[in-house]
Amino acid sequence: MEITKKLESKKLIKNYYEKLRKDLVEQTEKGLSTHVFPEKPMLKKEVAELGLFLMGKTNYYEAMTLGSKEAEKLKEYIKPDIWEDADYYKLLVYYFGENADLVKHAWNRMPYKMYQTSYFRRSFRAPHNERYVLMNQANLMRELVRAPSVYSYDSHDQNYDLSLEEQIVYDNEVSNNSSQFYVWSAAIDTGNTAIYQLIEDIIFNKHTEGKVSRNIVKALLNSEKKHCWELVEKLLLAAQRQEGLRQTILEALDETSIGALEYMTNVIVEHKLTRFSSVVRSIDTWTGLGWESEKESVVKNIVSLAHTYFSNPELVPDAIKSKNNNEVYMGLWVQGVWDVDKTVPYLHQLFDKGSVEKKCLAIKFATETGDPYIQMPLYYKAVLGGMQRYWHLLGATCQNY
Incomplete structure (x- = not known):
């Protein structure tokens, strides 16, 4: 029908x-x-x-x-x-x-x-x-x-008043707004076991109508409940040759809970998923490293560093002091995932006391934050210090491997 x-x-x-x-x-x-x-x-x-x-x-x-x-x-x-x-x-x-x-x-x-x-x-x-x-x-x-809607060629979109269950079941057939998954996550996190069970049935193909969608994946990853992340892990590992599904899962990951990002980073390392192109594209989006394609050994190193710093936050200050640019960048990145404002002292430390490479790395990272309040003080220092002649190095800053 x-x-x-x-x-x-x-x-x-x-x-x-x-x-x-x-x-x-x-x-x-x-x-x-x-x-x-x-x-x-x-x-x-x-x-x-x-x-x-x-x-x-x-x-x-x-x-x-x-x-x-x-x-x-x-x-x-x-x-x-x-x-x-x-x-x-x-x-x-x-x-x-x-x-x-x-x-x-x-x-x-x-x-x-x-x-x-x-x-x-x-x-x-x-x-x-x-x-x-x-x-x-x-x-x-x-x-x-x-409100959820269905597009019509000959008239205005029709909006609907749907229950949470209906929103989830028909997510591939109606246009839910792109933040609706936050409400589904909230239902799970506040104890609505029926919503979780409905999503689990859809994931395992036990529901007669509902199909897996990007919003369903995001709802699970946005949850603070570990069993939701484990469900996505099962879906990811079952994807096998389904590169599109794997990409949907990984590209949604950074938009959701920090706990899920930490958990799934470990999954990528543990199950050696860095060989897949969707993993490379997703990590590039998360970090802003500027990859088009990259050696698996490099990708594995970057993800492993992320996992290490997530698991051992006390290592971040020492990572910032490392001679290895990948370690420095990923230490900054993990700190930025927790609280980007706390990267500011590290960025100025790198710029004020570091080599030209480290200064460029600080500028590169500040640019990726998209925050003018973080960017402009460093840009000003760079201009005052005559750094314009080094701008061309930014693209290669984090290739020290």
């Missing part, structure tokens, strides 16, 4: 986002509801204003970016522990109904997620950097208000 027929009874009203926005405007300006959504709670003026701000001005997802006017307003709108306030918590109920607590859980985990996106993202986190934390949280909310 066609998916639109299956979900006929789950349709949301036509022009859902326009009507939702109009309802919030009415509550903001007049303290009244349009009564289009009678099941939704009334909100205080300031709460409805926050709802409008988080929703954005378009019917499609448009991320806030560092330095934008919207991002600069975040502090005005979002106070610490905002969802502990009963009035503001109503906004979560307004948007997400019975899943409000799960969205709150996902919101509280966002400081420990990557702050970069797209192909050029790296695995870095900034859990104590208010700019990135608020931006991550706001973008999560802006994404999650986008």
Whole structure:
């Protein structure tokens, strides 16, 4: 049966986002509801204003970016522990109904997620950097208000009100927003065994309709539960010649929990997976090393260093002092995965006291962070020190093997 027929009874009203926005405007300006959504709670003026701000001005997802006017307003709108306030918590109920607590859980985990996106993202986190934390949280909310949809050639996309189970089962047939997996993870981490069992059945091909998807893999890897990572490990090892599935798993890995990244790094080393091209591409994305293709021995060395520093964080300071550039870079990378701001003293140490190679390595790593507050002080030092003539070395900085 066609998916639109299956979900006929789950349709949301036509022009859902326009009507939702109009309802919030009415509550903001007049303290009244349009009564289009009678099941939704009334909100205080300031709460409805926050709802409008988080929703954005378009019917499609448009991320806030560092330095934008919207991002600069975040502090005005979002106070610490905002969802502990009963009035503001109503906004979560307004948007997400019975899943409000799960969205709150996902919101509280966002400081420990990557702050970069797209192909050029790296695995870095900034859990104590208010700019990135608020931006991550706001973008999560802006994404999650986008309801599941099915594209239509002859009309607007149709949106649906699906349960968590339906979102998961039909993930390959409907368009869930790209952050929905955070809510599925929250369900697992807060004790919803039915959601985990459903995903396990899909992974082992025991479900009659559900199929493995990128979002399902990300939900498992985003969880803080080890048994979820073990399930992905089984899927990865069973992939054998399925390079596409292996790539889906590995490319999703850096976007999820730090625990899962540490665990799966060990899996790659233990099961000698560095021979696969998908592993090379994924590690390049995680680290920014600039690989097109690389010798297996080099890839194995890089992953082994990551595993060593994850397992023994006390070795990171000595790694930064190493003569071997791979050890230095991966020590910085592992520290950046935990907290990129804590790499700053190391970067300045390398630049101030290191050789030309080490100075270039510091500049290279700072560039990969994508954080102008980390980059610009080092760039300024480089210009003052006449380093421009060494820029061409950046591409070869980490090839000391």
